[in-house]
Amino acid sequence: MRLVNRVAVAGLLVAAGLLPPSAARQLPSAAGQAPPAAGASITAADLRREVAHLASDAMGGRLTATPGNEAAAVYIAEQFRRHGLRGAGAGGSFRHAVDLVVAAQDAGNTLQTRAGTEAEAAELSRDFIPAPFSASGSAAGPVVFAGFGITADGLEHDDYRHADLAGKVVLVLDHEPGEFDPQSPFAGIVTSEHGAAIRKALAAQRRGAAAVAIAPDVHNHTRWWTVPDLAGRFWPRSQPRVPRYQLAAWLDRVQIPVVRISASLAERLAGAAGRTLQELGAHAETAGGGTVVELPDVELEVTVRVRHATTPVDNVVGLIEGADPELRDEWIIICAHYDHEGVIGDRIFNGGDDNASGVAGLLEIAEAYGVAAAGGRRPRRSILLAAWNAEEQGLLGAWGYTEEPLAPLEDTVAVINMDMIGRSEEVPAGGGYRFAGLEPQTAESNRNAVNIIGSTYSDDLRAATGAANRSAGLDLRFRYDNNRSNLLRRSDHWPFLFNAVPAIFVHTGLHPDYHTERDHPDTLEYEKMARVVRLVYELSRDLAEGGPRPAFNPPAP
Template sequence: MTTRILVLLTALTATLAAQSSRAPQIDSIRQDHLRADLFFLAGDGMQGRLTDTPANAVAADWIRSRFERLGLRPGGHAGTYEHRYQLMTASLGDGNAASFGTADGSARTDLRLLQDFYPHRVSASGEVTGTVVFAGFGIVSPERRHDDYKDAIRGGVALVLDREPGVNDPASPFDGLVTAEAATPLQKVLAAQAKGAVGVIFVEDVHNQAGAPSNFSAQAGNYWPAAPPRVERYTLMKWAEQVRIPVVQVSASIGEALAAGAKRPFVELARTAEAPGGVMPVPLNVSVRLKTSVARHTVPDRSIVATLEGADPQLKSEYVLIGAHYDHEGADGPRLFNGADDDGSGIVGLLEIAEAYALAAQAGRRPRRSIIFAAWNSEERGLLGAWAYTEFPLVPLDQIVANLNMDMIGRNEEVEAGGGGRFRGLEIQTAESNQNASNIIGSVRNPDLRAALDRANQGIGLELKYRYDNNASNLMRRSDHWPFIQRGVPGVWIHTGLHPDYHTTNDRPEKINYVKMEKIARLVYQASWDLAASALRPALRPVLPPPTAQ
């Protein structure tokens, strides 16, 4: 009998330990507060909060004033709430040219700008001549034991394929169906440059194309439009400044001509790039001359960041980061892209969570670890605010133990038949089936964060769906948790899912499920409090093996 009682007591103790103690002031997170804030932030007067617009600046100042009113510490540069960085836009300069011919220079073919080739926006301006070397996908990834350049590219011009090996293979070591960061054009260029290449030529991965090659002239016209686009194309200035060599894209037919020296069809040469561990580079016995002229234009940008200091003398130097993004798609004349769900919902959730922490601190209850509250800018332009923080962190990244990212937490996922490419990879589902559900993306790399969310949810009662970590939608890399995961910070994305109003003028505050949004904000608050209280740090799983397709 005594043994049985001890077993029961042990089981009860374990059960209680697995449950969250209720976070202080959690009831202060209320749907009426969320609704009032969202009707302002996503109202017509905010004009869609597009990057580098007056309305975007007003949104940033409003968030800053709320952080300041709550008594939170500035978490930005020079004692401010602003994390400042520079974006870059690019324009074509004069004199862009390219030609190729025999290695001895006896015959040359000139390429036509925007018909046969065009410079990449991150390309350096300059002129080089070199022998072309086929380098597969142009990827260097030590953690995957993959190197397409070896030591065979120094002094040459790398001809590399778009995308990555096993692009349609859910078991690919390159993050399955998700595009791996090592396979992005920027990382390929930096890898080639580090290996001694004097230039990079990108070409379509022809062996992965089901039909005829893409319409290159249309692609070039979209990349470099004749008229200024409504929404500018940005990158981080720091990234562009790292590129010191010319970078161009060529048509598949030019790729075929460049590869003629390999004495086999280009598509066969391209297939060799699928070799595990990387291709053996192939000199193509052809010389290329590249002259690129790309003007870089600086655009100042900022995210809004606040902190709350923890109470534990040892743990307060570590942080739990809670984030959302405040930018959206702006306005096109009278057409307003309000961005209520994307991501006004995450921002007002962040403000409610910040207020709960502030109220708890006023009542003498502080978390053991410190908290970062981050309102990122320019997520829609490529996660640039979050990426900028990882490039210029104001808290060492190894002191951030977890990142809880809220992006689109206000609707019910809905995927209709024939919904189009925006819903690629997602199964058909109704809004009603997701009335009380939220997706959690990134848990395969972050099982400890999954456990923390499950514990926090015991007192909240949401249906948590752990999915889309390895999905053709590429959702895994489409929000602000992604840059932090790439830099070793455990992170997950809390996301109620895509719907037909996503990135349309119908994403308005009156369509939000405020009852569920209150639950999600409380879930994130509870989970963050628990993570800040725990003596243990969450672990980030390595890249390999790839997660199961879902």
């Protein structure tokens, strides 16, 4: 365990002024010089210097909405400016604003049920809790069961089948059908985005529902969450070290009360209509979605009182404008998240690999494009370099961008995401939950390897990645797209894939120092890292030079 003087760290955060390191190098003058080879400016020494600064104790672990996080944002923007990028944000700034929200309960949250002549007042935090994303308000109406509450047009699944939900309280199950079926059309053996509770609420709201009650999926699970467990997670009695941030753009859409209810309460509602929750769960597994089931003479009345406090944060965005007037409105995005886990007690989680490595790669690519521009070579398509915030809180910076993109998503050619590109994958046997779903493997077996995740959504982008590897000569491992580790959905490429934009996640793998205070700059493999960054640079140049756009073709169900 590494101890540190917290007072000294606080002083450094204030005093860092967040100037570039004194060792920062200047762009070479183009006068009298031949343009260097593509990517030649990307070096292991430069990456080491950038990581050392970004993952220094002065950055305090870069936790979202802390001084260290702001320090990193200031530094990244300054480097973008120095390398000749144009601010892509409002008014030419290097900031793309994203509003996060933290929810708190107010007094007056109630839920009552009526079955025939029998009425029951449910107990808060035992039988039900408001969802943190719920709107405040009251609603009452007859209860209908709508399976998993999912409408997924691309998968030909609809749990509503055009049912009229006006004035009704919709009971749905958590998660999704076939959750542990590798052949599930949703996402194989991991929970897809369609299973997110807020998406279920919005689907019911669009069909006129008065309120939504979400119950545990007792059909696919032998153990499930309890309301007291969720109350401790969603509504802790004391403020946690890391607030449970949500995306304001999503919460703004929710206009109805949404609650989570216990399995026992859901069972009582089903039983009052002569059903069982298991029976309803089996019905919900109907291929293509089951029909809405009326629960005769069962009603629910709910009042939700929550308040939402907004925390503004920023992504950092710089643009290399394309030289071709016919193509410059088409963008390639190269990205990496800059936030990490902050400080816990006397321990600083520096986040050398996660993800100072990816941001350092982003800055080296910015320099490479600056050098190319100084030599008279600009890409035909435009390239956005984006450092996302709040990745560790649920990819919220990247999700925020997809809600309010700087260029239409349909004009985004491809996204290349770098997250943890500085080590060789090492999965210990019996490594615990952090490595769930991954086969044991040694770092030595992966010394030349890099994982390319998300390629099953675009054959063209996979082929382009292989072609761009011509000089880097890395062992490209196209894997983990359908793996219990859920790596496909654990980094910032995922919001783009969800929005049908071809995207890949460049990732050299997890290791025992992942999300620990041991993730220091001195543990990174900088020579390998330079080759990975050159691969990303070459791929982005190939994509930016014109030619057909990569097609988006998600894997068949």
